[in-house]
Amino acid sequence: MSTTTSGTPTKLQLMELLAAIGTAQWRDFAAAAAHHGLTSTQAKVLAQLNGPLPMRALATLLVCDASNVTGIIDRLEARSLVRREPDPSDRRVKNVVATDEGRDIIRRVREEMQATSGALDTLDAAESTTLYDLLARLRPGMEKSA
Amino acid sequence: MSTTTSGTPTKLQLMELLAAIGTAQWRDFAAAAAHHGLTSTQAKVLAQLNGPLPMRALATLLVCDASNVTGIIDRLEARSLVRREPDPSDRRVKNVVATDEGRDIIRRVREEMQATSGALDTLDAAESTTLYDLLARLRPGMEKSA
DNA sequence: ATTGTTTACTTGACCACCTCAAGTATCTGG
DNA sequence: CCAGATACTTGAGGTGGTCAAGTAAACAAT
Numbered sequence: 088m089s090t091t092t093s094g095t096p097t098k099l100q101l102m103e104l105l106a107a108i109g110t111a112q113w114r115d116f117a118a119a120a121a122h123h124g125l126t127s128t129q130a131k132v133l134a135q136l137n138g139p140l141p142m143r144a145l146a147t148l149l150v151c152d153a154s155n156v157t158g159i160i161d162r163l164e165a166r167s168l169v170r171r172e173p174d175p176s177d178r179r180v181k182n183v184v185a186t187d188e189g190r191d192i193i194r195r196v197r198e199e200m201q202a203t204s205g206a207l208d209t210l211d212a213a214e215s216t217t218l219y220d221l222l223a224r225l226r227p228g229m230e231k232s233a
Numbered sequence: 234m235s236t237t238t239s240g241t242p243t244k245l246q247l248m249e250l251l252a253a254i255g256t257a258q259w260r261d262f263a264a265a266a267a268h269h270g271l272t273s274t275q276a277k278v279l280a281q282l283n284g285p286l287p288m289r290a291l292a293t294l295l296v297c298d299a300s301n302v303t304g305i306i307d308r309l310e311a312r313s314l315v316r317r318e319p320d321p322s323d324r325r326v327k328n329v330v331a332t333d334e335g336r337d338i339i340r341r342v343r344e345e346m347q348a349t350s351g352a353l354d355t356l357d358a359a360e361s362t363t364l365y366d367l368l369a370r371l372r373p374g375m376e377k378s379a
Numbered sequence: 380a381t382t383g384t385t386t387a388c389t390t391g392a393c394c395a396c397c398t399c400a401a402g403t404a405t406c407t408g409g
Numbered sequence: 410c411c412a413g414a415t416a417c418t419t420g421a422g423g424t425g426g427t428c429a430a431g432t433a434a435a436c437a438a439t
Contacts, residue, residue, distance in 0.1 A: 095358045096365040102349055104368050106262075109255025111375035114296065116252075128425065143387060150260065155426055157389055162424080179387040179434050203248055206374030212241045214367060219242040221356070221364045222250050228352030229257035272395065272426095289416060301397055303418055308395080325405045325416040 112203050119199040123192050124166075132159055133168060133193040139182035141174065168192060258349050265345040269338050270312075278305055279314060279339040285328035287320065314338060 096104075113127070120130035135148055142160065146153040160183055163169040168189035174180040185193070210218065242250075259273070266276035281294055288306065292299040306329055309315040314335035320326040331339070356364065 095362050098350065098353050098361075099343075101353055101361060101365055102258075102346070104365060104372065105254065105258055105349070107372060108251065108368055108375060109258055111372070112248075112251055112255055115375065126424065141387080151425085152427060153388065154390080154428085158425075177387085177435070181388070197245075200248070202375050202377050203251075204244065205377070206371045207244050207247055209370065209374060210367070215244075215247060216241050217363060218367045219247055219250060221360060221367075222254055224355065225352045226250065226253060226257070228355060229254060229261065229348050231348050231351070274396065287416080297396090298398055299417065300399085300419080304396075323406070323416085327417070 112200075115200045115202040116196075119196045119201075122199060123196055125192070125196070128159060129163055129168075130193065130196050132156075132163065133185060133189055134197075136169065136183060136185040136189070136193075139172060139184045141180040141182055143180065145183060163189070258346075261346045261348040262342075265342045265347075268345060269342055271338070271342070274305060275309055275314075276339065276342050278302075278309065279331060279335055280343075282315065282329060282331040282335070282339075285318060285330045287326040287328055289326065291329060309335070 116130065117127040120127050123130075125133070132145065132149070135145065140148075142156050143153060145160075146156045149156070160169060160171065164171060167186055170184050170186055171181045172184055174182050207215070262276065263273040266273050269276075271279070278291065278295070281291065286294075288302050289299060291306075292302045295302065306315060306317065310317060313332055316330050316332055317327045318330055320328050353361070
């Protein structure tokens with residue numbers, strides 16, 4: 088007896104498997120980011136910047152204190168991967184926008200997640216759809232705050 | 234048009250969904266840990282300690298430098314959640330073992346992952362099995378190092 | 380329009396985590 | 410016995426995170 092229990096998995100087993108997958112994907116992401124001189128946090132922030140985004144919005148997305156964002160953006164800006172622009176309609180807010188270089192680097196990071204990418208290639212269309220639907224159903228419940 | 238694309242998901246969509254689920258579970262874990270005065274790293278280490286484990290083995294499991302483990306265990310030991318024991322067969326190694334209090338606290342952290350737990354409750358037995366099997370197939374490929 | 384409240388951001392202090400380089404103690408193979 | 414590997418710690422230095430306090434701008438309200 089051990090891992091060959093192919094009956095219905097317990098909730099605990101599922102949670103551990105989910106955690107293992109999550110950890111693996113995170114490491115793949117962190118490795119790709121490091122390959123371009125970025126920490127995973129920096130890469131994650133860069134990945135959110137499809138358009139101009141106020142500092143506060145970033146803090147909300149990252150679920151962290153606003154002062155934390157200041158530091159992260161400071162470091163990204165020092166490398167010219169990001170710019171702070173004044174908001175025309177509210178002089179309190181600073182909109183963060185990715186520079187061309189920033190967009191380029193995050194695109195390459197995404198492309199280099201080979202472990203994750205390779206693993207997903209082993210699923211056929213039907214399996215991908217099944218997995219996607221199941222995870223999509225799980226998502227809202229997992230993102231509940233309390 | 235937008236998220237209602239119920240055809241075959243693209244690999245990118247699957248990767249983003251997986252990342253979202255991973256982040257949500259991680260936050261659930263971190264919140265439960267914080268509820269007991271632990272950082273997520275500390276809780277993660279505690280969760281590995283089913284038996285005595287050398288510092289080096291921990292570093293390997295966490296994929297980090299050995300010196301990092303020294304600090305983490307220092308802090309856990311300061312709270313009596315963990316003990317360092319000499320290894321009888323090799324005086325260089327120190328085996329880390331969880332104290333009763335440590336085992337107790339990590340058990341409670343696991344029990345309090347309510348968001349994740351609640352989300353998984355919405356799957357029936359067949360769906361759980363399907364999800365488990367798909368993820369189990371994905372796992373080895375994702376854990377490949379490079 | 381002044382006064383008061385809320386909001387956005389920054390700064391500084393402080394801690395956790397992480398790596399690297401160096402040092403000590405111990406083991407292991409020749 | 411000795412040379413080299415291994416296990417752990419220490420110290421320096423950077424990143425990520427919180428909290429408290431401060432500044433500046435927007436807003437609300439009479």
